Amino acid sequence: xxxxxxxxxxxxxxxxxxxxxxxxxxxxxxxxxxxxxxxxxxxxxxxxxxxxxxxxxxxxxxxxxxxxxxxxxxxxxxxxxxxxxxxxxxxxxxxxxxxxxxxxxxxxxxxxxxxxxxxxxxxxxxxxxxxxxxxxxxxxxxxxxxxxxxxxxxxxxxxxxxxxxxxxxxxxxxxxxxxxxxxxxxxxxxxxxxxxxxxxxxxxxxxxxxxxxxxxxxxxxxxxxxxxxxxxxxxxxxxxxxxxxxxxxxxxxxxxxxxxxxxxxxxxxxxxxxxxxxxxxxxxxxxxxxxxxxxxxxxxxxxxxxxxxxxxxxxxxxxxxxxxxxxxxxxxxxxxxxxxxxxxxxxxxxxxxxxxxxxxxxxxxxxxxxxxxxxxxxxxxxxxxxxxxxxxxxxxxxxxxxxxxxxxxxxxxxxxxxxxxxxxxxxxxxxxxxxxxxxxxxxxxxxxxxxxxxxxxxxxxxxxxxxxxxxxxxxxxxxxxxxxxxxxxxxxxxxxxxxxxxxxxxxxxxxxxxxxxxxxxxxxxxxxxxxxxxxxxxxxxxxxxxxxxxxxxxxxxxxxxxxxxxxxxxxxxxxxxxxxxxxxxxxxxxxxxxxxxxxxxxxxxxxxxxxxxxxxxxxxxxxxxxxxxxxxxxxxxxxxxxxxxxxxxxxxxxxxxxxxxxxxxxxxxxxxxxxxxxxxxxxxxxxxx
Amino acid sequence: xxxxxxxxxxxxxxxxxxxxxxxxxxxxxxxxxxxxxxxxxxxxxxxxxxxxxxxxxxxxxxxxxxxxxxxxxxxxxxxxxxxxxxxxxxxxxxxxxxxxxxxxxxxxxxxxxxxxxxxxxxxxxxxxxxxxxxxxxxxxxxxxxxxxxxxxxx
Numbered sequence: 001x002x003x004x005x006x007x008x009x010x011x012x013x014x015x016x017x018x019x020x021x022x023x024x025x026x027x028x029x030x031x032x033x034x035x036x037x038x039x040x041x042x043x044x045x046x047x048x049x050x051x052x053x054x055x056x057x058x059x060x061x062x063x064x065x066x067x068x069x070x071x072x073x074x075x076x077x078x079x080x081x082x083x084x085x086x087x088x089x090x091x092x093x094x095x096x097x098x099x100x101x102x103x104x105x106x107x108x109x110x111x112x113x114x115x116x117x118x119x120x121x122x123x124x125x126x127x128x129x130x131x132x133x134x135x136x137x138x139x140x141x142x143x144x145x146x147x148x149x150x151x152x153x154x155x156x157x158x159x160x161x162x163x164x165x166x167x168x169x170x171x172x173x174x175x176x177x178x179x180x181x182x183x184x185x186x187x188x189x190x191x192x193x194x195x196x197x198x199x200x201x202x203x204x205x206x207x208x209x210x211x212x213x214x215x216x217x218x219x220x221x222x223x224x225x226x227x228x229x230x231x232x233x234x235x236x237x238x239x240x241x242x243x244x245x246x247x248x249x250x251x252x253x254x255x256x257x258x259x260x261x262x263x264x265x266x267x268x269x270x271x272x273x274x275x276x277x278x279x280x281x282x283x284x285x286x287x288x289x290x291x292x293x294x295x296x297x298x299x300x301x302x303x304x305x306x307x308x309x310x311x312x313x314x315x316x317x318x319x320x321x322x323x324x325x326x327x328x329x330x331x332x333x334x335x336x337x338x339x340x341x342x343x344x345x346x347x348x349x350x351x352x353x354x355x356x357x358x359x360x361x362x363x364x365x366x367x368x369x370x371x372x373x374x375x376x377x378x379x380x381x382x383x384x385x386x387x388x389x390x391x392x393x394x395x396x397x398x399x400x401x402x403x404x405x406x407x408x409x410x411x412x413x414x415x416x417x418x419x420x421x422x423x424x425x426x427x428x429x430x431x432x433x434x435x436x437x438x439x440x441x442x443x444x445x446x447x448x449x450x451x452x453x454x455x456x457x458x459x460x461x462x463x464x465x466x467x468x469x470x471x472x473x474x475x476x477x478x479x480x481x482x483x484x485x486x487x488x489x490x491x492x493x494x495x496x497x498x499x500x501x502x503x504x505x506x507x508x509x510x511x512x513x514x515x516x517x518x519x520x521x522x523x524x525x526x527x528x529x530x531x532x533x534x535x536x537x538x539x540x541x542x543x544x545x546x547x548x549x550x551x552x553x554x555x556x557x558x559x560x561x562x563x564x565x566x567x568x569x570x571x572x573x574x575x576x577x578x579x580x581x582x583x584x585x586x587x588x589x590x591x592x593x594x595x596x597x598x599x600x601x602x603x604x605x606x607x608x609x610x611x612x613x614x615x616x617x618x619x620x621x622x623x624x625x626x627x628x629x630x631x632x633x634x635x636x637x638x639x640x641x642x643x644x645x646x647x648x649x650x651x652x653x654x655x656x657x658x659x660x661x662x663x664x665x666x667x668x669x670x671x672x673x674x675x676x677x678x679x680x681x682x683x684x685x686x687x688x689x
Numbered sequence: 690x691x692x693x694x695x696x697x698x699x700x701x702x703x704x705x706x707x708x709x710x711x712x713x714x715x716x717x718x719x720x721x722x723x724x725x726x727x728x729x730x731x732x733x734x735x736x737x738x739x740x741x742x743x744x745x746x747x748x749x750x751x752x753x754x755x756x757x758x759x760x761x762x763x764x765x766x767x768x769x770x771x772x773x774x775x776x777x778x779x780x781x782x783x784x785x786x787x788x789x790x791x792x793x794x795x796x797x798x799x800x801x802x803x804x805x806x807x808x809x810x811x812x813x814x815x816x817x818x819x820x821x822x823x824x825x826x827x828x829x830x831x832x833x834x835x836x837x838x839x840x841x842x843x
Contacts (some may be wrong), residue, residue: 071787071824204780209772210724210764214789217723225718249692250707268718270710273730329736329789378726378789380825410729422812431787526780592783596826600786603825626733626821634827635818 008130010018013023047170049133049178051104052126059154059167061088066098066105067115068350069203070328070380071600072655073593074115075334076201080589081120083196085127085186088166089154095202099354100372108353108374111411111485112380113653115556116589121186122653128184130173137162137172189587189648196646198592202374215375216333216407218346222337223403224253226396227272230261230412231283233619234449234481238262244611249275249577256399260388260416263396268408276409287480287619292422295447295616296320298477299424302445307457309439309472311430315508318427319497320680322613323447324420324486325621325629330378331413334393337403342369345394348377350384358387362394382485386418411624419614419621420486421446423476425497429467435509437520440470442501444494447479462494465502465520480619487604488656491556499552499664500678502669512667514539525554525647529582530562532645537564537580546570547577548672553663557653559585561598566638569673572685576606578667579640583657595642602640605662607632613682693753698766699721706753713737714753718764724764724792728821735820738793738800739763745800745816764792767799774841775799778833779841786824794820798834807838 048054054062063079075095083093098105106122131151138156154166189196192395206212230276231237241262243255245387249467251271256263262553264275306316328617334347335360343363345546349372356372363370377384393406408416423446430439442461457471457485472494514534521527534540546568553562566578579596588594611630615622623629667678676688690705697720703717716722716739728736730749737748740762767773772780775795785791794817801808803814808816813834822830836842 069787071785073786193809199779200783201785203788204783204785205772205776205784207791208764208776208779208795209768210722210792212788213723214726216727216805217717268706268710268714269727270714270718272705274707274709327823329734330726330820331728331788377787379787407727410731596783596786596824598827599828600825603827625731626729627731631821631823632825632827633818633821634831635814637825637827640828687837 006174043657047173049130050126052123052129053086053213055130055166055170057167057170057594059089059092059164059165060085060094061092061154061322062094062096064098065095066108067119068108068110068348068352068374068377068380069251070110070348070350070377070384072597073201073590074110075203077116077589077593078119078123078201079200080194081123082127084192085124086131087153088150090194092154097374097376100356100374102353109385110350110352110380111385112489113656114524117558118655122181124186125181125184128186128300129179129181132179132184133164133173133176134169136176139170142170155329184579190366195589196587196591199590200592213375214330214378215335216330216613218335218375220335220337220403221479223405224265224267224400225269225272226263226265226393226404226406227269227409228263228412229257229275229276229281230416230571231285231620233283233287233602234281234416235283235287236285238281239284240282244277245278245280249278252491254400255279256396258392258395260392263392264408265396265400265404272407273409285619290480290619291617292615295422295477296424296480299422299445299447302475302477303424303426303443306426306428306443307439308336309428309430309441309469310444311438312433314428314430314439315504316428316677317501317504317677319425319500320658321423321493321496322570322610322681323413323422323423323616324608325417325614325623326379326381326383326486327414327629327631328379328381328383331410332384332389332408333406334390335403335405336390336393336397338363338394338397341365341396344371344373344374345390347390347393348375348384349387349390350377350382351387351434355387358391359394363398364389381487383418386484410626414629414688415621415624418482418484420492421448423447423493424641425493427497427501429501429505431505431509435511435603437467437505438469442498443473443475444496446476447481448476448483449479449481450480450483455631462491462498462553464522464553465517466522467520482614486647489599489658489689491554491656491660495554495660496663496681499661500667502666503550503664504677517551517553523555525584526553526560526562528647529553529560529584529645532643533562533564533580536582536641539564546673548669550665550667550669550672550676552664552668554657554661556660557656558650559583559654559657561657561661563661565662565665565669567666567669567673569670569685574610574670574683574685576636578638581588581641581658582643582645583656584645584647585657586647587651587654588644588646589651591644594644597654598642599640601658602662603637604659605634606636609663609666609681609683610636611682693756695753695756695761696761697761702712704753708754709752712739712751712753712761713751714754716748722763722765726789726793728790728793733821734790735797736790736793738796738820740796740800743800743803745797767796773799774837775802775833777842778837782829782833782836783827784824784826784828784833789818790822794830798837799818801834802838808834
């Protein structure tokens with residue numbers, strides 16, 4: 001019981017707001033089979049002064065990752081942060097995923113590009129404190145002052161050439177008191193050996209061999225499978241269910257009505273899918289008159305008079321943006337095993353700690369009886385916060401008294417998403433005789449499921465520019481369409497409209513859109529990335545007839561970015577030929593990961609600028625698979641050059657940063673190519689004005 | 690239900706399944722080979738790509754009754770020893786983001802390289818252009834295919 005008697009609690013600073021249990025906390029393995037489980041030898045001699053790091057006698061350093069990895073690479077960056085201050089041998093670093101439990105790990109919600117920003121200090125302190133304990137243990141053995149020792153690549157080096165590896169020190173280090181994490185002196189940037197180094201993802205080998213465990217890959221002995229038929233409209237309810245044919249499908253075990261549809265339970269997925277197709281269900285639909293057209297008309301009605309403004313010249317423009325699905329590559333799924341006195345769930349969630357609480361509530365069990373295994377997520381983009389699919393799997397397991405793996409088919413996933421809202425943007429600006437902006441008004445009107453928002457003008461304009469008399473109004477209508485965050489959240493709309501319109505103001509002022517932005521940008525960081533993007537993107541150099549170059553920039557999540565994009569417009573076809581992005585994330589932990597995020601976010605930008613939209617008809621989504629909701633493929637993607645221009649500041653966010661200025665750079669390039677403006681996304685050449 | 694004798698990754702298996710069950714679900718649910726992914730169920734995304742007698746095929750569009758004596762290769766059996774040159778290139782070039790679509794991309798790329806050891810950009814586009822990577826890793830995928838084609842990671 002020594003591990004329990006040694007258990008103490010350590011207060012941590014920062015935005016985490018929780019305590020972390022100390023002692024030899026055993027981290028539950030992330031899956032019943034798979035690579036993570038193997039990474040956790042549970043030997044008595046392991047040294048684990050905090051829940052985030054365990055060192056084994058063989059020198060393996062296992063970092064426990066508390067936030068969810070959906071492709072943004074947090075399992076790699078978090079490990080790098082700990083390893084840096086630990087002076088770990090990177091080749092001996094492994095990671096394991098924390099189960100959902102905010103009592104132990106602090107808040108685990110993963111979104112808003114917040115993980116690195118909120119956790120970097122804590123993780124570096126964990127590395128530094130663990131290193132200090134290892135040094136103290138070595139110094140004791142050598143009978144030297146700890147300050148005379150150094151550390152390097154998983155070893156403590158003594159003043160007279162002595163060497164002890166971290167693995168050799170695990171037992172001795174356990175006797176050293178854990179220092180106050182807050183008192184740890186952290187390295188200066190100049191001393192970083194791991195942070196800032198282009199590093200490959202820790203999960204690559206598992207991914208490319210098919211061993212990586214996504215939620216859908218989990219197998220629990222004796223489990224049943226489930227798939228649902230869901231209503232054609234967003235809030236439809238089953239009125240009458242004829243399951244006679246479904247129950248005759250070989251392998252179908254049961255048909256269970258649930259609040260969101262009808263579940264077919266079977267011995268394999270195919271039986272469930274066939275059973276689902278054989279169901280005959282009458283659905284209610286209270287919103288059969290609702291469509292994208294009616295919602296658009298209502299949004300246009302919600303536009304009011306702009307704030308008064310005067311100047312030598314005024315200009316106005318409206319922009320229309322559609323609903324967007326997240327369409328994560330791995331559709332929603334969960335495996336739930338609910339028993340009388342425990343519940344265990346395996347799923348990819350952006351809110352695993354929230355999931356644990358939701359499971360406890362759904363089962364009536366105390367949270368201590370619930371284990372929420374966070375699997376790696378096959379994409380998130382904001383979709384995997386709400387956990388309703390987990391609740392469904394839990395209820396089905398409870399009902400069937402067996403473990404159940406629930407799959408949301410692609411059709412379920414796309415037609416019952418929690419969408420990025422459609423929006424209407426009404427903009428007006430005034431410029432004086434010298435072309436300086438002297439008035440700006442942006443009405444941002446959404447059609448969310450949860451209400452249309454306030455409606456008053458405010459001073460938060462999301463403009464990084466020094467425009468005078470700038471106001472913004474948030475408003476809109478309430479729609480019977482579920483909505484929620486989508487990569488970059490409100491910036492996917494506001495910045496797109498702002499940066500398109502700023503381009504128009506520059507032209508109205510007779511100024512180059514790059515020079516105009518440069519002149520009016522308030523912050524040095526953003527100005528620098530803009531200037532560098534213009535340089536790298538050959539701003540001002542002529543392009544052939546039919547091609548054009550556009551620019552846009554964004555400042556948010558603690559980071560700055562600028563895009564320069566080249567397009568060619570031929571007939572009704574738009575081809576993106578080149579993308580240059582310069583990004584300043586303060587200090588880039590993993591430049592290779594930053595490049596990946598910026599490239600990936602720009603592919604989102606191409607997809608949502610030129611292809612994808614969810615349209616609503618009869619109160620439901622029209623598109624139900626990739627054939628209708630078209631996403632960029634390899635042939636749509638140009639050369640993408642990403643330059644990481646660190647300003648050396650704090651660790652900025654990354655996951656969201658690459659999106660917002662991509663689409664307006666494309667739209668502005670289309671103007672440069674055609675002389676016509678974009679008013680509607682996704683862009684159709686025949687709709688340019 | 691019928692019994693099908695199939696060869697997967699060089700191993701003989703006997704599975705009891707409905708004749709129309711797609712190989713995707715045979716592999717995942719009946720054989721526990723979960724490296725082949727479900728992404729759309731309609732042959733639009735390529736996440737379920739496998740090799741059938743060395744040819745690129747969509748696991749979700751291939752009923753088990755069509756297999757007969759044809760040999761199935763999945764990501765789990767792609768490399769005879771250790772890692773396939775494509776897998777090595779993928780790791781070294783840090784291709785995956787979320788990773789979910791990558792095994793499908795690798796299988797289609799393997800079919801390509803078998804026939805066309807030195808593919809042009811257009812040939813890579815043709816072989817992989819029907820896949821979707823929702824994270825947008827296409828640039829690195831293409832580069833990794835070229836690295837593997839040029840003799841692989843040193």
